[in-house]
Amino acid sequence: MNVLLRALRKILSGLLARPVRLPTDPIPASWPAIVARQVPLAARLESQDRERLFRIMQLFLREVAIEGCAGLEVTEETRVTIAAQACLLLLKMRYPRYGRVRHVLVYPSAFVPKTVALQPTGQIVRPDVPLRGQAWQSGVVVLGWDEVRRDTHIGTDGGNVVLHEFAHMLDAEDGSMDGVPVFDSGTAYRAWAALLVEEFAGHVARTERGVPTALSPYGATNRAEFFAVATETFFERPLALRAEEPALYALLVDFYKLDPAADAPSDPFDAT
Secondary structure: OHHHHHHHHHHHHHHHOOOOOOOOOOOOOHHHHHHHHHHHHHHHHOOOHHHHHHHHHHHHHOEEEEOOOOOOOOOHHHHHHHHHHHHOOOOOOOOOOOOOOOEEEEEEEEEEOOOOOOOOOOEEOOOOOOOOEEEEEEOEEEEEEEHHHHHHOOOOOOOHHHHHHHHHHHHHHOOOOOOOOOOOOOHHHHHHHHHHHHHHHHHHHHHHHOOOOOHHHHHHOHHHHHHHHHHHHHOOOHHHHHHHOHHHHHHHHHHHHHOHHHHHOOOOOOOO
């Protein structure tokens, strides 16, 4: 019953999403140069898509507060660099808005979470391993700025902390992070849910055998991480993902309404 209720909630969340009116006021003159310099994935967009990206960014930055932590000063470059990548996921969606995100906290570099984890034994554990990023179902995204800059400058290794954490927020639109984002039809939901079981199991098996794939081994952690890892790979290494996992790639094209492999440069990590 819980599974059926979750499925219904995801489908209804997509069907009942409110239309979004994008801003029409002038785009800040500094934005194109910052995006061209800091976000190669967005800089490659056609002019019409780049214009739409800037409009979505305007809405995003009106609704989401980006705040510095541990002494980090948030500059326009910080805000634009993060917003451009977060909004790239929304570029072709009918309703380009993160319904749950209200705060982005930015640390100077990788950070140790202040949250605690409750183990099955009842023991409370405070993590002591620095993280590159973190997404909370409550609507908060936490990022390390050094990690953000590193990922944007490389841009083709399949790892991007902003894309990863905001994929989690798309997954959480209906209130649960389970690797199945909100769809606008029952057909799309069923196709993704069925494929997720198969693809995740295959990725776990390959990871356990040490078989290298386009997807990071971290995607074998759970289904939510699988969706986030698949998303960052979809945008950063689309040719490799399409070649290795064509069914997964096709469903991501359907979800994001984008086909990054269509005009992607050759994959520098592909040895073939």
